[in-house]
Amino acid sequence: MRYPQALLFLAAFFFFNDGIQTVIALSATYADQELGLETTVIIVAVIIVQVVGIAGALLLGRVAGRLGAKRVVLGTLVLWALVVFIAFLIPAGNATPFLVLAACIGFVLGGSQALSRSLFAQLVPRDSEAEYYSFYEISNGASSLLGPLLFGLTLQFLGSYRVALLALVIFFIIGGVLLSRVDMRKGIADVGNEQPAVV
Amino acid sequence: MAMTEAFDPPEVRRREQRGWYFYDWAASAFSTTVGTVFLGPYLTDIARTAEEQGEQITLFGVIPVTAESYVPYGVTLSVLVQVILMPIVGAIADSSKSKKAVMGVFAYAGALAVMAMFFLQGDNYQLGGLLFVIANACFGAAIVVYNSFLPEIATPTSATGCPRAPGRWATSAGSSSSWQTSSSSSVIPPSASPREWPCASRSSRRGRGGHCGPSSRWPDCGIGRPHRSPKGCRAGDSASAALRTRCATS
Numbered sequence: 502m503r504y505p506q507a508l509l510f511l512a513a514f515f516f517f518n519d520g521i522q523t524v525i526a527l528s529a530t531y532a533d534q535e536l537g538l539e540t541t542v543i544i545v546a547v548i549i550v551q552v553v554g555i556a557g558a559l560l561l562g563r564v565a566g567r568l569g570a571k572r573v574v575l576g577t578l579v580l581w582a583l584v585v586f587i588a589f590l591i592p593a594g595n596a597t598p599f600l601v602l603a604a605c606i607g608f609v610l611g612g613s614q615a616l617s618r619s620l621f622a623q624l625v626p627r628d629s630e631a632e633y634y635s636f637y638e639i640s641n642g643a644s645s646l647l648g649p650l651l652f653g654l655t656l657q658f659l660g661s662y663r664v665a666l667l668a669l670v671i672f673f674i675i676g677g678v679l680l681s682r683v684d685m686r687k688g689i690a691d692v693g694n695e696q697p698a699v700v
Numbered sequence: 701m702a703m704t705e706a707f708d709p710p711e712v713r714r715r716e717q718r719g720w721y722f723y724d725w726a727a728s729a730f731s732t733t734v735g736t737v738f739l740g741p742y743l744t745d746i747a748r749t750a751e752e753q754g755e756q757i758t759l760f761g762v763i764p765v766t767a768e769s770y771v772p773y774g775v776t777l778s779v780l781v782q783v784i785l786m787p788i789v790g791a792i793a794d795s796s797k798s799k800k801a802v803m804g805v806f807a808y809a810g811a812l813a814v815m816a817m818f819f820l821q822g823d824n825y826q827l828g829g830l831l832f833v834i835a836n837a838c839f840g841a842a843i844v845v846y847n848s849f850l851p852e853i854a855t856p857t858s859a860t861g862c863p864r865a866p867g868r869w870a871t872s873a874g875s876s877s878s879w880q881t882s883s884s885s886s887v888i889p890p891s892a893s894p895r896e897w898p899c900a901s902r903s904s905r906r907g908r909g910g911h912c913g914p915s916s917r918w919p920d921c922g923i924g925r926p927h928r929s930p931k932g933c934r935a936g937d938s939a940s941a942a943l944r945t946r947c948a949t950s
Contacts, residue, residue, distance in 0.1 A: 527775070529737045529738070529741055533740070544737060547736060551732075639786075642783055643779070645776075646783070647776075649773070649779075650772070650773070653769040656768050657769040
């Protein structure tokens with residue numbers, strides 16, 4: 502690929518999206534097996550994520566208009582890592598902290614994914630969007646590979662769900678570091694797109 | 701992509717778009733229920749039951765794993781199959797006579813696999829793993845074809861200037877091991893305020909009547925494609941018939 506900033510962004514996205522997808526995929530298993538929460542609680546949590554997610558995505562969109570999408574995405578990654586860390590600490594059997602966490606996840610989930618898409622849209626040359634977005638979607642799909650694998654390996658060899666969940670923080674760290682190194686202005690200039698006011 | 705696209709009349713297009721929205725609504729049910737909430741805990745319980753009976757849990761009889769890590773490994777495997785299958789299915793669909801038939805085959809196969817999960821009980825965790833891998837792979841394959849319908853059913857001139865995110869009300873979080881639903885929760889990039897929307901260069905290739913005037917702006921709707929606002933079509937332009945129709949129906 503001729504555009505290093507787009508490539509760097511894809512690498513960052515691969516990692517932090519991995520963390521996001523894995524947390525979503527395995528949160529129910531974690532809640533059921535480790536925290537001992539009932540299915541009804543888990544269902545309520547998922548619904549909370551959906552509802553808060555809509556509001557969160559819109560709100561974060563507005564915030565990104567002021568602060569710049571990249572900074573908002575980095576902020577959501579910090580929040581994600583925090584959520585995972587708190588999930589590691591939650592005592593078993595208590596539904597309320599889990600539902601609060603679900604609300605936090607909902608808040609950052611829609612925003613981080615939608616803003617990632619729009620960040621990438623700016624780094625992509627005008628006439629090759631389909632080609633570059635296919636890379637984006639491959640990254641999006643393949644993201645669910647490493648996360649569950651790491652989770653499963655940690656679970657098998659260390660025997661603890663909590664530690665396995667904590668291990669996912671590494672994805673957010675790597676993704677966040679890589680994303681902070683993406684030079685958005687340079688990337689947009691490279692492909693010849695128009696520079697927005699805040700990025 | 702052909703520069704002159706013939707679009708269906710609005711009623712047909714609206715019907716197609718509705719069908720497209722409903723497919724996303726239906727497919728999201730899979731990823732939220734099976735992918736996110738139910739299969740994980742349930743399959744882990746079944747694997748645990750089998751383990752308690754003294755059986756060694758394995759991944760399809762090959763790799764020994766513990767009961768608890770069976771589901772995460774299963775997710776990894778299903779995504780691996782997805783990643784391999786999706787480009788192949790994309791190529792098949794592009795070169796087939798009916799993309800809808802290809803999508804239908806995978807959608808129904810996935811639905812049948814999920815229906816067969818009815819038989820998961822007791823200790824038949826292997827069946828659960830197999831069905832999940834099949835269902836997830838079919839889900840991904842169908843989504844590839846589903847996404848490719850978008851440029852065909854969504855015209856550049858819709859009333860709001862951007863095709864609204866159809867999947868957002870269905871789910872914004874049910875993107876467990878698939879990438880589709882997350883991609884449908886697209887919003888207008890907030891960093892591109894109306895004043896900064898770039899004027900797409902490809903418009904100049906449409907010839908007279910299709911060029912971007914100095915006052916028209918093309919909003920980028922966050923899904924990587926510029927969409928033309930109705931203001932970009934000026935009445936006095938000598939536009940092609942297709943362009944005129946598009947402007948008239950926006």
